Amino acid sequence: MIEVQNLTKYYKDFCAVNKISMTIRKGEILGLLGPNGAGKTTTLRMLTGFFRPSSGTIKIKDLHMPEDAIQIKSLIGYLPESAPLYHNMLVYDYLDYVAKIKGIDDKEKRYDRFLQLSDLCGLSSIMSQPIGTLSKGLKQRVGLAHAMMTDPEILILDEPTSGLDPNQIAEIRDIIKTIGKQKTIVFSTHILSEAEATCDRIAIINKGRVVADDTTLNLKQKEQSSSIKLSLKGASKDDATALLKGIHSDLVINDVEPIEEDLISFEIKSMDNQDFRSDIYLKIKETDWILVQLTKESQALEKIFRELTREEN
Template sequence: MIQVKNLTKYYNNFCAVDGINLEIKKGEILGLLGPNGAGKTTTLRMLTGFFKPTSGDILVKDLSISEDSLKIKELMGYLPESAPLYHNMLVFDYLCYVAKVRGIKKEKIPSRLKELSDLCGLSDIMHQSVDELSKGLKQRVGLAHAMMNDPEILILDEPTSGLDPNQIAEIREIIKRIGKEKTIVFSTHILSEAEATCDRIVIINKGKIVADDTTQKLKNRAASGSSINLSLYDADPDDVVKLLRTIAPDIEVLKKEPVEKGVASFEIQSSTSKDFRKQIYLKIKETNWSIAQLTRESQTLESIFHELTKGN
């Protein structure tokens, strides 16, 4: 459906997007993740044709964005970040205008607006001026705008930012519902959201793709590594490290900043999924140290995200 080839964007000398390659299949819900300033919005803006790439190309259904950008824009619906709408118009007038520009036939406009207002919950605010709306309501109007001509591809830039938990749930529900037939690309920095709605997650950092996998595989990858948090009373940190290394060769013991006085804290990482808590306990039992904390943390999507986007 969408092929992104070696996409690069420079702002003067600053490289915002650095050679991204991506293929998005029909009917996929793709989540674009990354820290602030990673290049998510820039990538989406290039996908929608708002920005021209410095180099590289985007093909949508074999149409190149540099040549057929108008045809591509007809296939796409786009919700920009923070839904910047015309603030002096009424919601109804605004949606009518969008419908006309989107080429919906005059006699079909009322029925289409009715459908969208039911889908996005707009029926109460149709005759309010856009600048009287709260952020969440604007976001919904923006969503209706994006879905106006029932586009094959929906591009949503942080669709749930600034919404309350109920609205977030609603928008996710809408994304999942329409995602059954449509290709959706959306950006977010809420990981649980990506986990809950996406088929596939792409993590970008400093303009480069650092992970690109199905949500399930990424989660499996996350579960494979684990770490153990250990805190001890009356222990000399160096002795502890020496002792624990004898348990297994492939574990790594890191000293952490002590949280309390007289307590030495460590993080024990292992690349295998084996649980070492029992061995650690038995070893410590032989000494005169006492345990303040011994917990195992399996790596979550969060820690993967953190690891991949480190040094930002």
């Protein structure tokens, strides 16, 4: 669907994007992950034709950027970062303008589409408000409606959830997941859990380069670094440590801040990534301590992200 070869962008002498190559297949949800200033927005802006690449090629379906820019633009729905829209226009007027520009000439078709979109994005109560008076989350939804106006095959979303409250984030994620079943979606974020929850594939960008590009599952398996969180009631720290040490000699046991008062908590890691939860449970069952928490936490993505994007001083 989208093929990018050696994409490079210079701002004067500063290289924002450095020879990025990737292929995005049809129906995939790709998350572009990276720290601030890594080149995510620049990459997306080149994909949408807002920036001209300094070098490299972009091929979308069988069309080439920038020769077929106008056809490509009509295939793509794009939500820029923080949805910069015309502040003085009413939501309805704005959507009407966008629909006309995007070639929905028939008045009834436009109206039907507005109804669908206002259902999907929850716009019905704000249709007659000026965009400038809307809150950030509502603006983001208007932007999303703008991007989905013609039901495009490709959606490109630049940090669609940044600056939103947790409820709005969940709503936007749901929308992305719903429409992602039929569409190709590329979105950027710096929230790891978000990428993990919504993307089929993750590309991590740092300093303008792709440092990792794989399916979410593969990335997680690559670096196994799960740890077990354990909290006990009625036990003393030393007894518990001794007991846990007795399970396996490989276990690394750190006591951490307890999650509640009069509890003791540990973080347990094993060297060879075996799952010791059942052993731990059986051992504790023999005592008269109360088991409050025994959970496995995977920090694969976070660890990979930190390692790949660490500042080298």
